[in-house]
Amino acid sequence: MTILTDPPKESFRLSMLIYDTRYRSLTFQAITAAVLALCIWYLGNNLIQNLRAAGLNIAFDFLGDPSGYDINQRLVEYDSQSTHARAALVGLLNTVLVAFLACVTATVFGVIAGVLRLSNNWLVSKLMAAYVEIFRNIPVLIWIIIIFTIMTAVLPGPRAFRGDDPASSMLFGSFAFTNRGIYTPMPWFESGFFASASLNWLVVLAGLVVSWIVSRRITAWATAKQEATGVRPKTMLPVLAVWLVPFLVLMLVMGLTWEIPALKGFNFQGGIKIGGPLIALWFALSIYTGAFIAENVRAGIQAISKGQTEAAAALGLRPRRVMNLVVLPQALRVIIPPLISQYLNITKNSSLAIAVGYADITATLGGITLNQTGRAIESVLLLMLFYLTASLLISFGMNLYNASVKLKER
Amino acid sequence: MSDQTSTSVAFVAKDTIPPSPPPGRETGIVKWLRENLFSNIPNSILTIVSLYVIFIVLKNTMPWIVNGVWTTSSLSQCREVLNGETGACFSVLTERWNQLLYGFKYPVDQYWRPNLALLLMIVAAAPVLFFDLPRKLLLFTAVYPFLAYWLIWGGSVYVPLIALLGFVAATVVFQTFGKGSFAIGFFGAIVAAFVVWMVGGALIPETASENALLSPVPSRDLGGFMLNLMLGATCVSLSLPIGIVLALGRQSDMPLIKWVCVIFIEFVRGVPLITLLFVASVMLSYFFPPESSVDLFLRVVIMITMFASAYIAEVIRGGLAALPKGQYEAADSIGLAYPQAMRLIILPQALKISIPGIVNVAVGLFKDTTLVSVISMFDLVGMIRGPILASTEWNGVYWELLGFAALLFFIVCYGISQYSQWLERRLATDHR
């Protein structure tokens, strides 16, 4: 080991702040910090002065006051005497609901359109190309309004179902498609194990979980059998039975009955109502984002080189197996990251709900609450905080996924 | 070949077989139909379903379009003309044409100004979009913003002129001193620009805008599709430099700068544009000095620019990451300082790779400018949802107006995205 001698002491010169690599970065960061602090101080000072001039303050206690307005779609208990915070919660859940539904259907639309666009059927692929181009190149706000207008104009109002010879009638006598929404029968249990409906549904859910576990067992058994003998037993029928039989038995025992919606007074009563604004927003977001997802899916499949398919075919794999074993596992890695960012876009675009009167968080907290209380700064801050949290959660999930499926390379 | 033992193997073609046309069933329309539409049963079903869908769509829209009425002055007159038949009332488009395009307040006799500005914008954008054009045209691109500002807002010509002079002074100073030390050139340029603006600003006569060549138009009077185009073009071009700075900042190895950029980008990308527009409409005023008020257009431009720059920063970051590491190392090894390396080596290449992505962001942003209708600005959608549908004459004309808006956006966005695809193909071959 050689003994290092200290470098000759340099006297500190001012120019070193810029030209010495040791200090240079510190200097720049100090300048940045100063500029940043100045900006924040300037903006904050303006804010304080303006608020003082207007006699306002920033406080969040308005959230505890009764909201005073009603919301037509609520997943939790709420009435006009509930607080503004509760109204925000109702909106938040509605946002989550429409975003979730739209993510599911947009994926379905996107996958179908993306795959069909690669079809060797000329007409179908051109039709899908037209779908993708038309929906991608027109603003989503216009789509939301157009689809809401279509719903309102094309579907009949409940009035049309009235009278001896109504202009419209219910599908199968139990589904009503109106411009206020779709009414479907609601299942309930006559002789359920519990008095509370939700407990009975929990029983059903538990049954489904058991079915799921058993079907997983069957699949595992089939895989084991295949590994041992090479032949994979056909599992479709048993799996179907495992899902259906317990479910049907449960339904029979608990006395499943359907509550059919019926026109009473002004509206259909009973059954499940899926509100018009929800449907319009849901459909518009799905079909708009579906066009983007279709492009991602197409790109993902095309990114898998033709050589992969050929190699698999040359090994004697049938097209369906080539898809399942070779193309899809690889394509998914390419498709899923942009897919997640489309999910992010759906969540953010769901804020356009106000254009159709859907009570999402932008409409409750950022709309009516803001209007009624005049607490603009507080409401908008909370609103941004919510979306930011949602986005960060989704991105976090995406990063975890990306890390887990990254192809190993040298 | 006489001494070959395996004569069965040896073979020499005596003559060249000329190419022949494929067998009959392999040509013409029959083959095309068989291969492309009816190759197997599922395909044939798909074809028939598609044909049915097309038929339904056409059946429902064609009579409506063909019967369209173009010359009445209100919806009730339309209904009279149609006399119960299906048909569109396109008269709303002809009658409110100007409002849809320019908003309802822009002076009618001044429409040539935005028109000219749009035309010049194409000229100004051309050298950026097509690399083959002479680089000298970029000079016009640099002047264009000031020219367009003057054309659209009118008022005193001194204002854009002095603003431009400030930038010219900054460039000159930077060119002179920037060679020696980047920092001196950079800060010198800023100081020079401000000096020019201060002095020039003081020299503008108070009454300059009153007897100006082009009458001043307040930004509140801008509207219609013109407003969408202006917001889109302004915000994208403003967000480019900011996006570049943010992207470089995010790559920086100085933690403070890096984290400031990361937080800004992730924050902006995490919230919907509409909340940022709420900020512009209900919150931002509180952040300006108490004695001044900044009008809605500028506030919206600030927020949309913030929004766009975060997205553009991410695209450019992708471009920077796509550059081979060797380029950075090569730039360092020939002794270029960081600003020089960025300006001369890295950015030109990274930006070129990023252009398709930037164009995509621009298209998305342009579509999103319709959201300003939610905060009571009368862009194309705002005009339709506001004054036109609220008017007595056209109350109830939805399809024609929404369809027109959709068509306009489609034409512009589809055009731009086709350009971006062309560019992508071209870049793909350039890089081979």
Next chain:
Amino acid sequence: MKKSVILGALTVAGLAAGAAAAGTLDDVKARGKLNCGVTTGLVGFAAPDANGNWDGFDVGVCRAVAAAVLGDPNAVEFVPTTGKTRFTALASGEIDMLARNTTWTFSRDVDLKFEFVGVNYYDGQGFMIPKELGVSSAKELDGATVCIQTGTTTELNLADFFRANNISYEPVPIETNAEAQQQFLAGACDVYTTDASGLAATRATFENPGDYAVLPEIISKEPLGPLVRHGDNEWGDVVRWTLNALIASEELGVTSANLEEMAKGTSNPEINRMMGTEGSLGEMLGLDADWAKRAIAAGGNYGELFAKNIGEETPVGLARGLNAQWKNGGLLYSPPFR
């Protein structure tokens, strides 16, 4: 006070209005334009016509103030506002006054720090239904779907009304009047509720107005009036007394037809004081003597404005009702010009 050319340029271009803290009246005079916040479009009250000219009852008030202060009824910038943006626009100084059917309530006056200068229209929230539903009272609306224009007091009134009567309803909140109307006409809601004046104005644009009826119940008091920022009392006085001049002139029989004659001097001292031929009321307001005359000349007195924009002869077709002069059994009662 020029900060830099940027701000200067923006000011020149109208992008930024350099509003000095001196007071709104001086600002408006210096600017030569009145920034008046109006609704984004409600026929009869404030709506731009095909040529982009604003017209309507609220617009008339803006023009009167502009005429009084600046001498030109056209020196107004109309700033369209939504329910959401109106208060911020006023608080931040983007507009000088708000003449957008805005209900005078305690919290807006006290908590939001605004000053209502008077009432230009006494309104109340009502319901409109298609006649074929056969409903004759709002109390029969149990279970109905109700369209409301969101962002106004109507939402709160509606909730209160149904709660008080212990009946249920389903609200459909809609952003713009045009869209609410579209929903209502298509039958997506049974009832449309908003201020009775708004209902009348909306019904006026229907293809078959006769198929729809406005229910007799008025469920709330909606005194609509112009408002200004708290604390700037000089400016508040100008707007308040311009409105009062419009109301008083109708009471005193001053119309745009006989205005010139009246301005020459009459036997009624109050008219003389208002017209500036006697006393110095204009000076006290910081305006000149002719201010009220110009305000009336801009669009006529209150009655004329009413008749021209929303009266029974117009498509909106509103009766004077509560908005008649106090002598005729209405609530319009201007304090004396003395």
Next chain:
Amino acid sequence: MSDLNYDRQIDRSKMQIGSEVAIEISEMNKWYGTFHVLRDINLTVNSGERIVICGPSGSGKSTLIRCINRLEEHQAGRIVVDGTELTNDLKNIDKIRSEVGMCFQHFNLFPHLTILENCTLAPIWVRKTPKKEAIETAMHYLEKVKIPDQANKYPGQLSGGQQQRVAIARSLCMKPRIMLFDEPTSALDPEMIKEVLDTMIELAEEGMTMICVTHEMGFARQVANRVIFMDEGQIVEQNEPEEFFNNPKSERTKLFLSQILGH
């Protein structure tokens, strides 16, 4: 391409040419659209034959061998592989593909599967081999191509030469009777070419029927029993390697050989 000299003695003793016909192609024609890409191809391959196909690029060599396992469809003529004619019948195609192995220029290993999984995929799903057995077979062939220790790595972690050897092992796991090679070495560096060619030679020594599109003339000379020269979609010349290289008959062959060997 240079002649490679192998430091090992090639054992030709097992390279016996059988009498049964492995592949018979007669009057085969193929068009891409209107482009006539294969013209009147006649070719009979007996089992145990080692055929090298060469020719300028675009001459249809790859297309020809890709027709043999139906990666491309021919439009006229017949292709019979091991007594089974290639038609649109899926059963025939399946049968032929499971008997014909193929190696590609770009290896086409499945990047999301490990080396072992790459090799067991087809035996498990096509041949219905029990997994344990499939793994044993795979390891056997991986040992043969001398990379058993890489079995649990992913293709991206291997060098090009190793990847191509895995690709060969993957094909062999299906126990094919015929192997097709489509320019197996042209994407590789010189030192890796050798390891791949060694593997191919070993295969030849065991008597595998092989058709190989390659420009490795050293390999052709020493291993092939027949060399075919193609140009413009037709077979221009075919002969035993010695004769083919030393005494080409056709002008086009001479020109091609002079270009490829002449420096």
